[in-house]
Amino acid sequence: MSAEELEAFLYSHFPDMKNPSFRVEKVDEHFAQVRLLYHDRHLRPGGTISGPSLMTLADTAMYIAVLAMIGPVALAVTTNLNINFLRKPAQADVIAQARLLKLGKRLAVGEVSMYSDGSAEPVAHATVTYSIPANLETA
Amino acid sequence: MSAEELEAFLYSHFPDMKNPSFRVEKVDEHFAQVRLLYHDRHLRPGGTISGPSLMTLADTAMYIAVLAMIGPVALAVTTNLNINFLRKPAQADVIAQARLLKLGKRLAVGEVSMYSDGSAEPVAHATVTYSIPANLETA
């Protein structure tokens, strides 16, 4: 699936993302890049992007990286997410780069680095595990 | 601070929560209970509460547990969150119970168990670390 198809799939299945906050910028072998568009409603006290926005970004980027490999399986579900918040984000878009570390039949594990647009230092880093539906195993 | 004061503080500082999705139900020594009100916009494909909604709930419940102990410090920030998704949530409110495991001068660590209303089996479990602002250390 292309980046455009994956973004369209995302919006059609997740009504909460219908105001396009996320842009799927690039997909490649075991890789996805997703941009969180800067918007006031992502802010928390102190003027930074909120932790929940970054967690949602990490989860979404990993989901796109998995779907890019296994196809449009809406029912793949996160089983574990671990995130470290590293630096105060700038008032700018946040770019997530998700890399799959393992793509097994039952579990996909990846890591996600997140950067404020224009900065080389990560604002957050996550590892995410997705469970892949059983009906795919025999497909 | 009382549960009502903490809920009011939450809404006044986090504009994104102005449609009251969260209700602070109870605070006690090292403990907070927060309810995520069921709403269609929390759903993901398959009809369950989305992972990001549960992550936001875990983070919020821990934040309330910390604020209940140290007072209204909007700038306490999450440094680490680890969540395991255990069961498909029901189409119902989700209740989070946050317990502080450590409340140090620099870091607070707690665990959060989340249940669909009316169920005894947890739908998710998180551990969360908050960093406490340095100006409190000398206060």
Place this chain on the structure above:
Amino acid sequence: MSAEELEAFLYSHFPDMKNPSFRVEKVDEHFAQVRLLYHDRHLRPGGTISGPSLMTLADTAMYIAVLAMIGPVALAVTTNLNINFLRKPAQADVIAQARLLKLGKRLAVGEVSMYSDGSAEPVAHATVTYSIPANLETA
């Protein structure tokens, strides 16, 4: 399986534990209590029990809690372990209490609280996920 049988199973399958560092003290429905016997070789600079010793204890306690439920399956393997180190341990035994949060067909998830013997405040807290071998699924 009883606590004694589980401890014997542990030593017979893990040659590295042949000097009995661990004692299985209690098993119950979704619960296990394992004691790490105090010994100089667990120390790290500063005179405290080392982090790796506590990680091994958390992993072992969870393993025992899983085996107590599903029987002696040596090949159950850890897929994720997350540990927070909370306080400097005393120069004493460490007691781990593992509770299963979920025992599914493919994954078991639990949390482990660890205490220095005689203290009510945890020194560390872990969440652990075990993968259960596929041949059990059809058994």
Place this chain on the structure above:
Amino acid sequence: MSAEELEAFLYSHFPDMKNPSFRVEKVDEHFAQVRLLYHDRHLRPGGTISGPSLMTLADTAMYIAVLAMIGPVALAVTTNLNINFLRKPAQADVIAQARLLKLGKRLAVGEVSMYSDGSAEPVAHATVTYSIPANLETA
């Protein structure tokens, strides 16, 4: 500090590592590579390197990466470690590559990828947080 100095420091401060299981192979800006020498006592049932051995390796590699930047501070302590076990390790050395994501005054956060010698696919991946002693902050 050089790789040789860091390895000597490690052995002099951690009596449990006196049989040289770990070799510090390389240190660089925000980076360390540490090798776990293959030995039967690291095995678990099924003939693979045990989870605790990999956790100890991840913790050690991160410790070396931190010390290489801040100098020989034996009392830096791990506050959080999260590890995903990805593949069955080969009966071979395991090589850990630790990269610092953040080196703050109070906390250092890094990620560690671990590979069986000769393989390009990681056997495990960890994120580790170290707390840096307060006396360094004012030094």
